[in-house]
Amino acid sequence: MGDFAGSSFDSELLTEKGSGIYGIVGAAIVALLIPVLLSMMVARKKKVKQRGVPVEVGGEPGYAIRNAQIPELVEVPWKGASTMAALFEQSCKSHPQDRFLGKRKLLGKDFVTASDGRKFEKLHLGDYEWQTYGEVFDRACSFASGLVNFGHNVDTRAAILAETCVEWFIAFQGCFRQSITVVTIYSSLGEDALIHSLNETQVTTLICDSKQLKKLSAVSSSLKTIKNVIYFENDGSEKDSGGISNWTVSSFSEVEKLGKRSPVDPSLPSQNGVAVIMYTSGSTGLPKGVMITHGNIVATAAAIKTLIPNPGRSDVYLAYLPLAHVLELAAESIMLSAGCAIGYGSTLTMTDTSSKIKKGTKGDVSVLKPTLMAAVPAIFDRVREGVVKKVEEKGGLTKNLFNIGYKRRLAAVEGSWFGAWGLERMLWDAIVFKSVRAVLGGRIRFMICGGAPLSADSQRFINICMGAPIGQAYGLTETCAGSTFSEWDDPSVGRVGPPVPCCYIKLVSWDEGGYKTSDKPMPRGEIVVGGFNVTAGYFNNPGKTSEVYKVDERGMCWFYTGDIGQVYPDGCLEIIDRKKDIVKLQHGEYISLGKVEAALISSDYVDNIMIHADPFHNYCVALVVPSHKALEKWAHEASIKYEDLSELCNKAEAVNEVQQALSKVAKAAKLDKFEIPAKIKLMPEPWTPEAGLVTAALKIKREQLKAKFKDDLQMLYQ
Incomplete structure (x- = not known):
């Protein structure tokens, strides 16, 4: 009965009043509840929802699955809505x-002058x-x-x-x-x-x-x-x-x-x-x-x-x-x-403290109070960072309550039968998480995430603090966004769900990388998508189209994503690698750059990161855009003196601090020694879409970064 010890029940109260009416009533309640609770626990353990099931399809041999709930591929939302024009009308x-x-109605504009003379636009927005x-x-x-x-x-x-x-x-x-x-x-x-x-x-x-x-x-x-x-x-x-x-x-x-x-x-x-x-x-x-x-x-x-x-x-x-x-x-x-x-709305006017919101004006979420929203992982990471920062600043009772509430809700989500009870959830929501949810308007009930992998830590944090499930989507422009989608009642993290009902997902063995559909306990291979969402190819580029789009003997078009996945027994997909991101080091080890980046970006010191591996060396290096607030906070506590962020990023003490933090995160993620950057360079300027260094979905542009910071990368290998 270990779960009772950490629950909101007061076990000492039952002990002290174990005689008389309290003891009788208490014993009776416990006697009645135990069989019910045990049966709930057994049922919970046994019940595993099948979300994707194997299916026979054409084309290249592999392991294929479809959505378990809908046997036939979905093509239209209702009869007659076969085009966007018809759907709209x-x-x-x-x-x-x-x-x-x-x-929102634009009520006015102001300009605020910063200490360095730069002017920033501030908007006064209405309902x-x-x-x-x-x-x-x-x-x-x-x-x-x-x-x-x-x-x-x-x-x-x-x-x-x-x-x-x-x-x-x-x-x-x-x-x-x-x-x-x-x-x-x-x-x-x-x-x-x-x-x-x-x-x-x-x-x-x-x-x-x-x-x-x-x-x-x-x-x-x-x-x-x-x-x-x-x-x-x-x-x-x-x-x-x-x-x-x-x-x-x-x-x-x-x-x-x-x-x-x-x-x-x-x-x-x-x-x-x-x-x-x-x-x-x-x-x-x-x-x-x-x-x-x-x-x-x-x-x-x-x-x-x-x-x-x-x-x-x-x-x-x-x-x-x-x-x-x-x-x-x-x-x-x-x-x-x-x-x-x-x-x-916009990212610059989203919250009450967003950069273009005039002081005293409400942000978009405060006025709109949305129930649904979509986001890329970088947005969720920033929400998490902002909440953690606020909790740390308040400290004391607020911090303790938040940590206790978070642990209790985490236990509930991860399977503690008692923590899942509605009464306790309502209590923590009222005491702790109501104010956190106000950050996004207070009414969010479901969120869609796509564009890049969402870290398990951020997904779980948002689940708990916002009290809403995240449908994590996997797809590409070439598959019209949707290929897989994690379902609202799936409590797991790090996976991207089963196929959406309009397509099949197939894994094809990639022998060179060591990923095979015969792998145990889960089949692995390159992810190939076939169905009604697979697009018509690249405009005016038949050569590139023929490389990655293949039509099978049944007339179905398949898109070869270049991503590597594995399928769980319940039919859910996990992205584990990418063919283009794999580099063979000097001593023969293969390093997946994307996998390492996904692990290390969870460090509090990291705002963005690019891992680089030179095949003529036996180690990797990294360019790191540090979190300005986290690094400056450390510098203040460590009494490090500096004029500006550029100077701080060049200090050996700062580089050493971030590198040690990365090593801890890497070890927690069970990365191999050769996957941990041996040297790093701190980059003071953020990587933005405007600078051409990240995409609009904030994914790094590896080739552009390598070209821009060619000299820095060479120095790291000297």
């Missing part, structure tokens, strides 16, 4: 009066202003008609280059009303990649936010096919279209009004038509355009919708990730299919 007509898209499904549908139809009247040739492509907002979504859906393929481009993409993307797809109409006009002006002479530019005027920026006078330029609202005055009959797309050419900010070279069909998007939305617990009109989704990223595009498509409300 039918959903809008099913929920005409329900809230759909919301944005969310909402448009219904019916109103949004009307606006999309007007924009579609306006595009044609504005001069866009419906046989050519349009591109969207803007941050996530209401108008982005309306422009996207408007294009589909005229079967126009949309080219999506990250707003943070560099000039060379921007020129390449627009010229390769021969875009004639570019839709952007007004602050992009200046960037376009600088590269206008290199853009060969652009004829029309439509800009969003909703960000409060001044229009600066100087230098692009050779294009027809108009505001989004003007195009809407033009379409409203002169409506044009829709020309709707087919299921196999290309809806989106999505340019990914890949880790090497110029970006590749992935051709995503209408059928791909609706299949993903339909499949993942079945895995989210009861999404519907009462839900509010916070939209802030880039819509040019497949994770956000898929998430908003799911919300559309479920009739949810979508409120737009």
Whole structure:
């Protein structure tokens, strides 16, 4: 009965009052409860839900599985919704009066001058202003008609280059009303990649936010096919279209009004038509355009919708990730299919203390109070870091209560039958976690995570503190975001769940790396995805397409991901390696760079890290972007004097402190000695998408980092 000792029952109270009525009643209660509790424990141990099951498929031999709950692959959310245009129209007509898209009213702007003279913009934002499904549908139809009247040739492509907002979504859906393929481009993409993307797809109409006009002006002479530019005027920026006078330029609202005055009959797309050419900010070279069909998007939305617990009109989704990223595009498509409300925000205005929020103004989550949200691991890591920092600052009783509550909730999640009781959970939620949940608005009930692996520690921390499950998605742009998805009732961490119901997952042996489907106790191999979410290949790149897309004898297309996975007995997948990240060291050992990075980034001192291995040496090294707060706190406590962060990063004491911390984390993660960086370099400047060193999903761009810091890496090996 060891579980009782750590419970909220007071065992001494029962002992002291063991005679008389207390003893009789207490004994009776215990006698009645013990059989019930023991049966609960036995049932809990025996019950293992089968989430994925083996299935016979075509193509290259391997170990294949499907979702256990739905035997046939899901293709559409309901009959007739086989394209994004049909899904949008039918959903809008099913929920005409329900809230759909919301944005905050801009009340004013201020500029704050820092001590070094730099000026920072601060926004005063009001409440969310909402448009219904019916109103949004009307606006999309007007924009579609306006595009044609504005001069866009419906046989050519349009591109969207803007941050996530209401108008982005309306422009996207408007294009589909005229079967126009949309080219999506990250707003943070560099000039060379921007020129390449627009010229390769021969875009004639570019839709952007007004602050992009200046960037376009600088590269206008290199853009060969652009004829029309439509800009969003909703960000409060001044229009600066100087230098692009050779294009027809108009505001989004003007195009809407033009379409409203002169409506044009829709020309709707087919299921196999290309809806989106999505340019990914890949880790090497110029970006590749992935051709995503209408059928791909609706299949993903339909499949993942079945895995989210009861999404519907009462839900509010916070939209802030880039819509040019497949994770956000898929998430908003799911919300559309479920009739949810979508409120737009940004990473710079998300919380009350976000960098662009004026003092006294509430952040997006405080005003919206979302029930659903998506995030990349870096966001969850920052939430965790912020909560831990606050708890440490308060100290004393607050810290003790938090630690006790966290341990009790952790025991509940990991299988302690007593800790799972609702009464105790309610107690800790009220005492400890209510204020933590307020960080994200207080109403979050489910979260989607994708874009990169989420560490087990961060996943468990968010589970407990936010009181909500995380559906960890695994997929790529080439598989339209969704390939696997961890289910809401799965308490495990570090896995990415079974296949989503619209596809199969197959492992194919990779003999060179030592991963085989015959491995025991779990089959291992390269992850291959086949099904309705597998995209149509790379635009204008048949060579690369044929390398990784294979059609089997049954006509199904399979995408070879390059990732290595293993399948658990319950049918859940775990990502364990990546073919491109494996380097053979001088003495023959293989080191997986991604695996080591995933382990070491959990250190409190690490904000970002890149492991580098030279095959002519027998050890690896690392470039580390330290957590400024953690490193400066250590320096203060260690009485280390420095002028600025650059000087601190160059101090031998700081390097030694971080390296020792990394060694401890590495040993806890059971890394081999050759996987622990023998030397490190602390990098004072953060790696950002704007600098081209990480993707929009904040995954490192290994080749760009190696090129930029070539000299530093060479010095580490001297």
